[in-house]
Amino acid sequence: MSIVLHDLAGADPALRFSPYCWRTKFALAHKGLAFDTVPWRFTEKDALAFSGQDRVPTLRDDDKTVSDSWAIAEYLEDKYAAPTLFGSAVGRAHAKFINGWADAVMVPGIATLIVRDLLDVVADKDKDYFRQSREQRFGTTLEQVQQGREERVQQFRQSLLPIRLVLRTQQWLGGAAPSYADHIVAGTLMWPWCASKFDVVDPNGPIAEWFQRVLALYGGLGRDAKRC
DSSP, X not given: XXXXXXXXXXXXXXXXXXXXXXXXXXXXXXXXXXXXXXXXXXXXXXXXXXGTSOOSOEEEETTEEEESHHHHHHHHHHHSOSSOSSSSHHHHHHXXXXXXXXXXXXXXXXXXXXXXXXXXXXXXXXXXXXXXXXXXXXXXXXXXXXXXXXXXXXXXXXXXXXHHHHHTTOSBTTBSSXXXXXXXXXXXXXXXXXXXXXXXXXXXSHHHHHHHHHHHHHHHTTTTSOOO
């Protein structure tokens, strides 16, 4: 049985835009593992009943089921030794910090810039759920959340300063070669790259240059992704 990844899709089943699923797809490609994807939508909770939870990414590898992008990365590293995602126990600990930083800073920052755009790409059956759940989360309308993003984007870009400083002196967050730290940040940026036409990253500078290198990795996995 091949590895199967349940992967968030839009109305167009080829449009895959989850930042967490992209982290996993980059990790699988890094390991050189072949995998199939199954498109999943927000309201298809029952489709994941076999995993005991209702979110993606969910990975099935023979008789093993793993959910959550970080848990999947650790599973892949422990089962498939080379090429390594982390490099060492210290590298794994550092990547865990990047994972937490991306979840706490990048994901909410990007959400305020593109959340209304996402409504245009989700499946029709998901639209009511998506609007209601996100408006409850933000306490206001999607339109109001996204309003003024042309000015606010500068604040988000400034929040990426730690990444920018590192990439001024080395090609990859992993150093001489990409590591799971690169996949965490790049996977998060694949979210707006696929699902919005709004540039959340300054098109000039080390982060944009690095992202183009990531897009070319693994036979152009990111470069060839469907975009809205």
